[in-house]
Amino acid sequence: MRHFTSVKQLGNLEEAFAKAKYVKENPFADQALGRNKTLLMIFFNSSLRTRLSTQKAALNLGMNVIVLDVNQGAWKLETERGVIMDGDKPEHLLEAIPVMGCYCDAIGVRSFARFESKEADYNEVILNQFIQYSGKPVFSMEAATRHPLQTFADMITIEEFKKTAKPKIVMTWAPHPKALPQAVPNSFAEGINLTDYEFVITHPKGYELDEAFVGNARVEYDQDKALAGADFVYAKNWAAYNDADYGKVLNMDRSWTVTTEKMALTNNAYFMHCLPVRRNMIVSDDVIESPQSIVIPEAANRVVSAQTVLKEILLGL
Ligand code: AN0
Ligand code: CP
Numbered sequence: 001m002r003h004f005t006s007v008k009q010l011g012n013l014e015e016a017f018a019k020a021k022y023v024k025e026n027p028f029a030d031q032a033l034g035r036n037k038t039l040l041m042i043f044f045n046s047s048l049r050t051r052l053s054t055q056k057a058a059l060n061l062g063m064n065v066i067v068l069d070v071n072q073g074a075w076k077l078e079t080e081r082g083v084i085m086d087g088d089k090p091e092h093l094l095e096a097i098p099v100m101g102c103y104c105d106a107i108g109v110r111s112f113a114r115f116e117s118k119e120a121d122y123n124e125v126i127l128n129q130f131i132q133y134s135g136k137p138v139f140s141m142e143a144a145t146r147h148p149l150q151t152f153a154d155m156i157t158i159e160e161f162k163k164t165a166k167p168k169i170v171m172t173w174a175p176h177p178k179a180l181p182q183a184v185p186n187s188f189a190e191g192i193n194l195t196d197y198e199f200v201i202t203h204p205k206g207y208e209l210d211e212a213f214v215g216n217a218r219v220e221y222d223q224d225k226a227l228a229g230a231d232f233v234y235a236k237n238w239a240a241y242n243d244a245d246y247g248k249v250l251n252m253d254r255s256w257t258v259t260t261e262k263m264a265l266t267n268n269a270y271f272m273h274c275l276p277v278r279r280n281m282i283v284s285d286d287v288i289e290s291p292q293s294i295v296i297p298e299a300a301n302r303v304v305s306a307q308t309v310l311k312e313i314l315l316g317l
Contacts, residue, residue: 001312003131004139005124007148007155007191020156020308027060027307033314034063040104041067041141044111044126049275050141050149053302054108057310060303066104079126093129101134106313110141113181115239115247121145121181122210137313145210146187150274152305155191157298158232161270166197167231168267172223173203174282175252176237184274185236186213193217202226206250209241223256230266233258235273235282258283263292270294 001009010016022029039058041051051067058065068074075091085092100107111126121144130138140148158167169192171185185201186209192199193215201209201217208219220226227233235258240248257280263269271283271293279285287293 001309001316002137004137004148004309004313005127005131005143006140006146007151007187007194009148010152013155013194016152016308017156017159019311020152020304023307023311024301024304027303030311030314031060031062033311034058034061036064037062037105037314037317038064038066038103039106039108039310040100041065041108042100042110042130043067043069043141044071044109045142047110047141049299049302050110053299054141054149054306054310056303057306060307061310061314063310063314068100093126094133097130097133098135101136104136105317106137106139106310107134108139108141109143111143113144113183113247115179115181118243118246137316139309139313142183144181145183146190147183147274148187149302149305149309150184151187151191152309153298153301154188154234154272154274155195156301156304157272157294158197160297160301161294162231164231168198168200168229169232169234170200170202170226170230170266170269171217171234171236172226172256172258173207174235174237174256174258175254176278176281177249177252179239179247179249180237182209182213182238182241185209185238188234188236189213189215189217200226200230204251204253204256206240206242206245207238209238223262224265227262227265227269230269233263233266233269233271235271235277237282252281254281257281258287260284260286260290263287263290268292272298275299
């Protein structure tokens with residue numbers, strides 16, 4: 001594997017799950033693989049899980065790790081080509097990227113959708129410049145349109161907890177005060193569409209996702225109907241995708257919050273969320289604290305997904 005930006009690059013899913021299982025059971029078996037290799041993690045946005053789990057994964061593989069928060073201590077970066085740089089940004093991404101590439105063997109990049117231009121976001125302008133100009137393997141730690149390490153961890157978690165071969169997965173929009181990217185729901189949909197699970201997406205009108213990601217999922221605007229018989233409830237907020245409202249919060253309808261009453265409609269479903277989560281906006285205290293909540297094992301599997309992917313990247317060096 002050279003670059004990793006989408007779960008589609010995992011290839012055969014059964015093989016990917018088997019590799020993940022091996023990594024989980026033998027976390028230190030490949031210490032020699034990463035010896036004298038350096039991972040550089042670049043954050044344009046905040047993180048708790050991605051930073052810690054990816055770093056832990058790299059350490060398990062014997063790698064050295066350097067982390068840079070671009071917004072804390074680095075020069076402010078211009079990202080547009082052709083700009084006369086007489087403003088507050090002393091350095092251009094077009095120099096910064098190849099320089100970063102000189103200091104490492106692989107680069108992880110977190111660069112969220114900026115909601116300034118739908119075209120720029122959906123063309124993954126920042127991530128693709130890292131791929132084009134760093135000279136090193138690049139993997140996404142959540143880019144503008146996808147969060148594949150999260151999705152892979154979600155899929156591993158479903159594999160571990162599912163009680164039937166083809167569980168019903170319901171991804172539900174839930175309210176949130178701030179505009180959030182579509183990367184997590186896009187990526188989750190992309191991943192579940194690779195499986196033969198039953199897959200329903202539910203959200204209020206106006207929050208339709210890009211059809212390319214929705215794929216074969218059934219879209220149900222009635223959340224109660226969608227939740228009926230669910231084996232897994234995957235909650236997430238996202239801002240509008242449609243051209244007229246791109247990046248906007250259209251409503252904060254708390255009747256969409258995942259509560260005990262909502263979970264009672266399901267087949268005793270497991271509750272999932274990528275975290276961070278706003279309690280009593282996205283999900284009630286009772287649900288997230290219930291025995292059916294698997295948000296912590298889901299987060300724990302972020303080490304497994306990152307280590308499985310990093311191992312493939314190291315094997316490809
Ligand atoms: C981010 C998002 O919704 O994409 C990161 C989630 C992993 N969430 C927030 O910014 C709160
Ligand atoms: N789920 C996730 O990616 O969390 P962080 O934003 O804390 O990394």
